[in-house]
Amino acid sequence: MGRVDTTYTRAVAAARLDAIEMRAVNWCIWKLAMPAVLITALLPFYRFIMTLEHPFQRAFAQGDFILFAAILLFEVGVEAEWGSHQPRHLKVSSSLTKAVAALLMALYWVIKHDVIVKEEALARTSILASQQTILAKLSDYAWLSCGVGSVSLICAALLLIAVVDHQKREELREFGVAT
């Protein structure tokens, strides 16, 4: 290897080699997968370690997944705007993501308030039928929370992949390869 290519390799490594992929992978591990796993871990923790009654409702009805989804979507919406020459579809997607995140935040307040009211009612009532009704409602909230969390996780990953894909297309275009 001569002097020319060594300098080139160093320059490339410093300037561009897979920087966006590394950023995306780090983002997915520490901001997407890790918090999702930790929130999901509440269910086995409540069921098997604390052995609480109706652990599913306790773990997810309060809407922690919705809050997580809102923060995740805000974050990915901001990240997708990175770079000066983003295509129109990415700009629209990132704005839409932030708007959905704001809506989810409002939904989180409503659900949290209702769940607190229902949990208080559950603690006060001793009638089995009304306990069952309240638990069914809490279960619906828990499923909603899980559904919103899962869909948001996938949408965030899709937006992130779209950003990486755009960057790769640009690199291929720079190389003179049609995409």
Add this chain to the structure above:
Amino acid sequence: MIDDVVKTVAITLAACVPLLLIVLARRTRSTRMRQGQVRWLRSQVSRAMAQLSSSSSEEVLAGLQTIAFLNDPVARSFARPRVEALTKSNDDRVAQQALATLSRLDAAIAAEPSSGVAC
């Protein structure tokens, strides 16, 4: 009524998950394919840069052709001085190819949006 809405939305979202996962898998596959293409092109540029410094004229010719064909802006700026030196090569084929490559490099550098802007 609100409870029904909550239940319906929850079921709809759950139904969307497998579909979204399929879309995610397809997008991931196509992005990985592009990533592979970029990596391969980078390796070719890196190899071409090494070939420019080779003692074999065949290797140098191959390197010059690759540099001329692949329009990489980073490689252009690093390869240009070497290509310029190769235009004075004793080997006529190398000198001619270096001239052709140099004119392509200069045309590409001139076409860059940032060219001509003082740093």
